[in-house]
Amino acid sequence: MDRNTALGEFxxxxxxxxxxxxxxxxxxxxARRVPGLRREEIAHLAGVSVDYYVRLERGRRLNVSETVLxxxxxxxxxxxxxxxxxxxxxxxxxAGSRRAATRPQPVRPGLRDLLRILEHTPALVLGRRLDVLAANPMARALLTDFDALPYRERNLVRFMFRDENARSLYAHWDLHARxxxxxxxRDAGRHPNDPLLAELVGELSLADEDFRRWWADQDVHRHTHGSKHFQHPVAGPLTLNYESLTLPADPDQRLSVYTAEEGSSSEEALRLLDASVRVLDTSVRVRV
Incomplete structure (x- = not known):
């Protein structure tokens, strides 16, 4: 997780x-000895000396200007x-920068109210490391019951690679997992001193070959919107669109909401999932 090493590898x-x-x-x-361009070719294209670029790629501490970057x-x-x-x-x-906090990130009461109001559609709040900070009943029914897990295990990446149900839940698991x-x-670049992120990467690198290979690819991605295909054990096949909104008050938190296209079979399947959540909720209240 060393920033200098990460810079060179990237x-x-x-x-x-x-x-x-x-x-x-x-x-x-x-044939070239290595794929892609040579270091001197990148240096030429960027207008910097070869020695300067080589030192940068080797992770040397350099005060790089925005113009050069x-x-x-x-x-x-x-x-x-x-x-x-x-x-x-x-x-x-x-100098003297502190390591990232290891306590769970707090979720404002107003955000929890918003999750409650969005009762008919899956919605969750994600934090650093893609920790699941809060999820409404529909999100828990769609993915997994994060609230039943210990705090350290409420993480979307860990769910994707360590929960066997995830591989059957996502119709295109490999695409979404990558x-x-x-x-x-991307989060590792923003928080290089986060010990829990380093712990998570180490755990998944040892446990899963796919994670280890994709992590080494150095690709970065920012989830803002898109669609995902599910094969849900209760609702059946679902194609859901998602919007991921970064929260202005805390750039390390974002609200993700899943919706179905109006009039589609996925909208009907989402209603079925909603009904199952309400039946389960009613049965729990009756037992209590």
């Missing part, structure tokens, strides 16, 4: 995926999320 991974043709450089043919971003053909990740990794660590690893990688 630069090498992005350099390896670019061909001379993509970079607008002449390709003289012949912009030039390297363009040379590596980074997308906006990758560019932000590069800036995060290159940012000097402040995206979630890329989202965790």
């Amino acid at each position: 630069l090498r991974s992005r350099r390896a995926r670019i061909t001379p043709r993509q970079a607008g450089l002449p390709d003289h043919g012949g 912009d030039a390297i971003s363009r040379a590596l053909r980074l997308d906006p999320v990758e560019r932000t990740h590069l800036f995060e990794l290159a940012r000097p660590t402040a 995206d979630i690893v890329a989202s965790l990688r």
Whole structure:
């Protein structure tokens, strides 16, 4: 999780995926010893000395200007999320900076009220490391009952890779799992001193070959919206759209809401899931 090491690994991974043709450089043919562009080619495209770029890629502590980072971003053909990740990794660590807090992040009462109001659709609040900080009954019915787990285990990445039910729940598990690893990688760039994140990465790297391979790919991703396909044991096949909204008061928390297209079979399936939640809730209250 060392930021300098992460910077070098990220630069090498992005350099390896670019061909001379993509970079607008002449390709003289012949096999290259390593995939992608050479260090001197990136340095040329970015307008920096080869020695400077080599030191940067080796994770040396350099006070890199935004102008240079912009030039390297363009040379590596980074997308906006990758560019932000590069800036995060290159940012000097402040002297005396503290390690990230290990206590659960608090969720404001107003957010919990919002989850309660969104009673007919799955909604949850995610924090650092994709910890599940709060989830309404529909989200727990769709995914898993996070409230029944110990605090340290209420995590979307851990659920994806350690809960066998997740692999059958997601119709395209490999696509969603790879995206979630890329989202965790982005979080690691923003919080390099987080011991719980390092613990999570270590645990999953040892336990799951897919996680270990995708983590090594260095991809970064930011979940904002999209669709996911589920094969739910109660509701059956579901295609749900999601919107993930970063909260203005706390950029380390975001609200994720799942909805079905109006008039679709998924909307009917979501109603079935809602009805099952209400039946279960009623039976629990009767027993109490």
